Amino acid sequence: MADPKSLYQEVILDHNRKPRNYGTLAHASHKAEGHNPLCGDHLSLTMNLDGDRIDGIAFHGESCAICKASASMMTATVKGKTRAEAETLIGEFRDMATGKLDLTGRPHHLGRLTVFAGVRDLPTRVKCAILPWHTLHAAFNSVVSASTESEDDPMHAPIGDA
Amino acid sequence: MTAAPTTRKLRLASAFDVERIRADFPILNLKPGGKPLVYLDNAASSQMPQQVIDRLVHYRTTQHANIHRAVHTLSEIATSEYEEARRKLARFINAREEREVIFTSGTTESINLAMHGYGRKFIGAGDEIILTTLEHHSNIVPWQMLCEEKGARIRVVPVNDAGELLIDEYESLFNERTRFVGVMHVSNALGTVNPVKHMIAFAHSRGVPVLVDGAQAAPHMKVDVQDLDCDLYAFSGHKLCGPTGIGILYGKAALLERMQPFKGGGDMILSVTFEKTTYNTIPHKFEAGTPPIAAAIGLGAAVDYLSGIGMDAIAAHELDLLDHATAQLSRMPGVRIIGTAGKKAAVLSFMVDGVHPHDVGTLLNQDGVAIRTGHHCAQPVMQRFRLPATARASFAFYNTTAEVDALVAGIRSVQSVFS
Numbered sequence: 001m002a003d004p005k006s007l008y009q010e011v012i013l014d015h016n017r018k019p020r021n022y023g024t025l026a027h028a029s030h031k032a033e034g035h036n037p038l039c040g041d042h043l044s045l046t047m048n049l050d051g052d053r054i055d056g057i058a059f060h061g062e063s064c065a066i067c068k069a070s071a072s073m074m075t076a077t078v079k080g081k082t083r084a085e086a087e088t089l090i091g092e093f094r095d096m097a098t099g100k101l102d103l104t105g106r107p108h109h110l111g112r113l114t115v116f117a118g119v120r121d122l123p124t125r126v127k128c129a130i131l132p133w134h135t136l137h138a139a140f141n142s143v144v145s146a147s148t149e150s151e152d153d154p155m156h157a158p159i160g161d162a
Numbered sequence: 163m164t165a166a167p168t169t170r171k172l173r174l175a176s177a178f179d180v181e182r183i184r185a186d187f188p189i190l191n192l193k194p195g196g197k198p199l200v201y202l203d204n205a206a207s208s209q210m211p212q213q214v215i216d217r218l219v220h221y222r223t224t225q226h227a228n229i230h231r232a233v234h235t236l237s238e239i240a241t242s243e244y245e246e247a248r249r250k251l252a253r254f255i256n257a258r259e260e261r262e263v264i265f266t267s268g269t270t271e272s273i274n275l276a277m278h279g280y281g282r283k284f285i286g287a288g289d290e291i292i293l294t295t296l297e298h299h300s301n302i303v304p305w306q307m308l309c310e311e312k313g314a315r316i317r318v319v320p321v322n323d324a325g326e327l328l329i330d331e332y333e334s335l336f337n338e339r340t341r342f343v344g345v346m347h348v349s350n351a352l353g354t355v356n357p358v359k360h361m362i363a364f365a366h367s368r369g370v371p372v373l374v375d376g377a378q379a380a381p382h383m384k385v386d387v388q389d390l391d392c393d394l395y396a397f398s399g400h401k402l403c404g405p406t407g408i409g410i411l412y413g414k415a416a417l418l419e420r421m422q423p424f425k426g427g428g429d430m431i432l433s434v435t436f437e438k439t440t441y442n443t444i445p446h447k448f449e450a451g452t453p454p455i456a457a458a459i460g461l462g463a464a465v466d467y468l469s470g471i472g473m474d475a476i477a478a479h480e481l482d483l484l485d486h487a488t489a490q491l492s493r494m495p496g497v498r499i500i501g502t503a504g505k506k507a508a509v510l511s512f513m514v515d516g517v518h519p520h521d522v523g524t525l526l527n528q529d530g531v532a533i534r535t536g537h538h539c540a541q542p543v544m545q546r547f548r549l550p551a552t553a554r555a556s557f558a559f560y561n562t563t564a565e566v567d568a569l570v571a572g573i574r575s576v577q578s579v580f581s
């Protein structure tokens with residue numbers, strides 16, 4: 001198992017302390033709620049799409065450091081990107097967190113988001129990192145609420161019970 | 163004045179040799195990630211001493227057959243060992259008779275048995291069931307299922323900010339529709355020891371039977387079901403140094419006789435024709451099918467082991483650990499203890515300011531300290547204290563003050579990572 005302290009790197013601690021894009025957009029075109037009933041993590045995502053491009057995005061909620069930092073870095077990364085680009089990132093992030101993406105062997109677009117690679121060794125924490133991405137996916141599809149436990153969740157990752 | 167408690171403590175300390183006890187638990191030698199394992203998740207499941215492991219091996223290598231069914235020698239041995247385990251459990255909780263002990267798969271199944279066996283037969287539309295805010299989901303959900311089916315209603319005993327039940331409120335919940343009370347003996351989320359003896363006496367004065375969820379009490383204190391006068395008492399083997407997949411429901415014989423069977427099948431019948439089936443006597447009426455024979459025998463060995471040490475000595479040592487931990491944590495800036503009842507068992511829930519419990523748990527794990535984080539299957543408690551989750555350290559008799567100190571050092575290092 002990787003040293004969990006390597007997961008709690010300065011970047012993650014910094015985004016936890018000072019989350020970017022924290023709050024709610026007043027006139028959002030898309031929104032979704034993300035919820036992990038097993039640990040009580042909860043986050044609210046609002047987003048404005050200008051055509052196909054993410055014009056504005058914000059989140060708020062109550063969660064652990066991993067989830068909050070993941071949400072903060074996610075919003076910073078996808079702002080200004082197209083829906084297709086964001087969907088690619090969602091898939092890549094999920095694959096990285098569940099250990100299905102070989103970061104060195106396959107080209108990807110994750111950039112600094114690879115600081116979360118360590119969660120794959122912490123099965124109970126994978127869902128914390130993925131929750132914001134589930135929620136973004138739900139927001140695109142105007143699914144009102146995303147849950148890491150719902151069975152019809154298209155993003156459900158088979159990672160066992162937390 | 164001060165001399166008496168000191169001598170008493172010295173005497174207990176000398177009688178209780180924790181290092182000798184630890185030598186019985188092979189798993190405590192593990193060094194996950196190179197650090198000695200500090201196992202403080204005993205409320206979720208406790209560890210098994212070599213004596214119980216050996217008993218399981220002995221059964222599996224020399225005594226296994228199905229029980230109550232065959233005339234051959236092995237079956238007779240297995241049957242008598244299984245029934246001997248029942249006798250041990252009956253003695254452990256001071257039941258009047260061994261037929262008052264029903265083997266189940268654990269607390270959850272015991273409570274479901276009570277719901278199906280008693281609730282579905284005797285509770286109807288408009289009737290009321292009293293539960294408490296502190297209950298584990300396993301003593302809430304079965305009763306909600308019953309209420310949905312029958313149109314009955316749940317009334318909930320509130321708690322104060324210390325995590326103690328409000329007994330006046332409990333008493334005022336009783337009315338002519340009250341049919342049943344379900345209450346936990348010790349809270350798994352906060353450690354509160356509830357005044358169940360008083361609560362039972364009050365319910366009985368209104369003619370209402372009481373189920374006690376003893377999952378967190380039986381491992382930590384002497385339980386005497388006759389003294390408590392409870393009607394039903396449930397606990398799990400795996401929190402008591404025994405195997406998983408086994409537990410008991412104790413019930414007063416007269417009550418068990420009136421209850422209906424929970425599951426149908428072999429062993430729970432006297433005779434079967436397609437016209438009419440006659441149920442077996444208690445406890446067999448409630449033990450349909452082949453039970454977890456080895457696990458029951460292992461649980462028998464576990465209660466022998468605990469009785470050998472003595473439940474009073476176990477309780478005294480665990481309270482020393484709790485006092486030590488409470489004193490340390492309450493002195494730490496930025497740490498808040500959740501659950502400060504006057505009477506507690508060895509459970510310590512806490513919050514570290516600015517750090518989510520899951521991050522606390524992950525970082526402590528890196529120091530080899532295993533605790534539980536989350537809602538502890540007690541979401542109404544979390545809602546009451548407006549918390550999404552807590553970090554929880556829970557102690558067993560094989561834990562040491564040095565391990566409590568490792569927890570404290572671990573929390574300090576969590577604080578420094580997040581500072």
Ligand SMILES: Cc1ncc(COP(=O)(O)O)c(C=O)c1O
Binds near residue numbers: 301
């Ligand atoms: C108070 C209490 N009741 C019931 C249970 C459920 O026990 P089991 O999962 O062994 O059925 C637990 C275990 O977590 C508990 O702490």
